[in-house]
Amino acid sequence: MKSTIKLLTILSLSFLLTACFSTTQVETEKNEPKTEEISHEEEIKDEKQIEKETKNESESDSTNEEKPQSEQKSKIETHSQNEVEKKSDSSTTTRAPNEEKSKSNTKASESEKQKETESTKATSSPSAKSEKTEGKTKKPVEEKQTNTAYTKIVGHSDIGTILSKTEITIEDGDTAFNILVAATKKQNMQLEYSGSGSTVYIKGINNLYEFDYGPYSGWKYRVNGTFPNKSAGAVTLQKGDYVEWFYTEDLGKDIGGGS
DSSP: HHHHHHHHHHHHHHHHHHHHHHHHHHHHHHHHHHHHHHHHHHHHHHHHHHHHHHHHHHHHHHHHHHHHHHHHHHHHHHHHHHHHHHHHHHHHHHHHHHHHHHHHHHHHHHHHHHHHHHHHHHHHHHHHHHHHHSSSOOOOOOOOOOEEEEEEEETTTTEEEEEEEEEEETTTTOOOHHHHHHHHHTTOOOOESSGGGGOOOEEEEEEEEETTTTOOOOEEEEEEEEEOOGGGGGGGGOOOOOEEEESSSTTTTTTTTOO
């Protein structure tokens, strides 16, 4: 009996073991296709992701390649524009000097023409003037001739000679009064008079005045030894004339000139 029981237990255990093994095998078989499907799906996803990444990389590369090309194009365009502007500037600058040169040349030619016309006028005008002046005689310009005359000043007998005989330059029309003025200026001598021209009257020479030595005292003059009976401003001098001035106490009687 015991042996039979052992056999039965062994059989039952083996049956259970086989049943358990079969169930686990079935479950593993069921789970295996799922894992395979999951792995396949993951592989597909990975491939898609790899394709996307490769596309993105290719797009980024293409954009990066396009950017330098566009930048190079823009640089080339700007460089060409700068060259065009430089050429235009250089053309304008070359034109300006050429225009200035042409203007200067035209001015020089005009000035040369004017000089030629002026030279022709200058050469032609003397003949015309000579033809005109042949019929008319030119009046000579009158120039004042300078001559020399002499003067002397003698004071009261207490004083004596104030100015010895002195040579004075005179002009045509000068008078005895003019030579007295020139002599006193030359010697820085005091002179006082009144009137002018033919009415001039001498009051004082070298601070010696009329009436200093009485009611008949004063100044008288003579020309070439004679006492004129008129104002010194009315007697015109000639070359070499000698004018003497004397101080008198008696209306000229004491000096040989009284009437």
